Amino acid sequence: MAYVPKRLLLGRCRRCGKPVYKSDEAYYCPRCNIYICPICYAKVRGRCPICLSDLKTL
Ligand SMILES: [Zn+2]
Numbered sequence: 001m002a003y004v005p006k007r008l009l010l011g012r013c014r015r016c017g018k019p020v021y022k023s024d025e026a027y028y029c030p031r032c033n034i035y036i037c038p039i040c041y042a043k044v045r046g047r048c049p050i051c052l053s054d055l056k057t058l
């Protein structure tokens with residue numbers, strides 16, 4: 001009985017391409033429909049790199 005954790009892949013970080021999973025700490029821009037990982041979130045200072053609006057927590 002192998003336990004396979006359910007990790008729903010939402011998408012990839014728009015800046016670095018890292019996979020973003022539902023259970024991860026990650027950020028989202030509802031206007032551009034993009035995901036940003038925590039590392040890139042710090043680099044863009046909480047702003048969407050495309051539209052510059054505030055990113056939302058997943
Ligand atoms: Zn990233």
Ligand SMILES: [Zn+2]
Pocket residue numbers: 029030031032033048049050051052053
């Ligand atoms: Zn945006």
